[in-house]
Amino acid sequence: MHCKLEKVNELTVLIIIFCHCVVSKDHVNSSDDNSIGSFKDEFIGIKAEAFQVVNTDTEKETIQTDAKYQALLERILSIEKQLQTCQHKNAAMEDRIRTIEDNKYDSERGLNRPLRATTQVAFHARLKNDLTSIGTNQPIVFDDVTLNNGNAYNSGDGIFITPVAGVYVFALSIMVYHEHHIKITLASTEGAIGDIYVDDGQFTFNSASNVFIARLNKGVHVWAKKTGPNGNFLHGGFSTISGFLLF
Incomplete structure (x- = not known):
């Protein structure tokens, strides 16, 4: 998009230089004057079309950018949900590990730490x-x-x-x-x-x-x-x- 704008600006400069050079000539007849005016109008039209093309491309790029941003945002939300699920599973696994460690046999101290009774008596x-x-x-x-x-x-x-x-x-x-x-x-x-x-x-x-x-x-x-x-x-x-x- 920036390249297109630079080309439009270059075209504008060329138009201004051309008009200045033509108008400064001493010998300009009426037919040449008409040709010059027609030529100026054609250059101005080209400039307008160039700006229209730039604006159209800018709108397209904006729409494409919005779509890409929305897709990226959805991916981020999906990753956050997956991360939360992993965190919950990790916490549950840590609880199970602590329970196993608390109830395992401690061979160094000779202590038997049995599991909690499941039989209700x-x-x-x-x-x-x-x-x-x-x-x-x-x-x-x-x-x-x-x-x-x-x-x-x-x-x-x-x-x-x-x-x-x-x-x-x-x-x-x-x-x-x-x-x-x-x-x-x-x-x-x-x-x-x-x-x-x-x-x-x-x-x-x-x-x-x-x-x-x-x-x-x-x-x-x-x-x-x-x-x-x-x-x-x-x-x-x-x-x-x-x-x-x-x-």
Whole structure:
């Protein structure tokens, strides 16, 4: 486009020089004058046509430029969308990598970091009625079950059987009347997990609670039982047991 404008400008200069030279001649007759005027008109017409060609080409180039710009803009938007998708996938992959690294076996420290438990195991039960005349090593059957995810607790015999190997949390709470005391042990087929003791305090009702954490294999039986010679009464409704799989 710039070359065309330069040529038009050169043509304009030539017209001006030509007109100046012709008009400055001393001997110009009428016929020559008519020819000169006609020649000037022809040059002016050529200049006008040249400008028209330049303007037409400029409009075409503008339209083509706009089309190219629009196509380029669409490509940029498409690349941005692809980049955002890649960023989301990368973030998800980083989360998965962190999870794998957190749960892998650390051989240097000797720590086993197992995956989060996928098996849902949890139970809660209480004594429906008062329990009296309790013999030594007698199992305590918490017969009123309010939660039993995984169906691992049996309200008929008071035994919880671990469905999978893992770390379990148990909570035991008992209540006795005044001047009664008792010791309850949370037992298992892999050995005692812990004890809870309530003494004969000065209040009308006395209670005690404890929480136990144990790593147990699959198929281990867990239950509460009275241990020791003393104590023969548990308050119904307020004596409870619960447990769940931690991981």
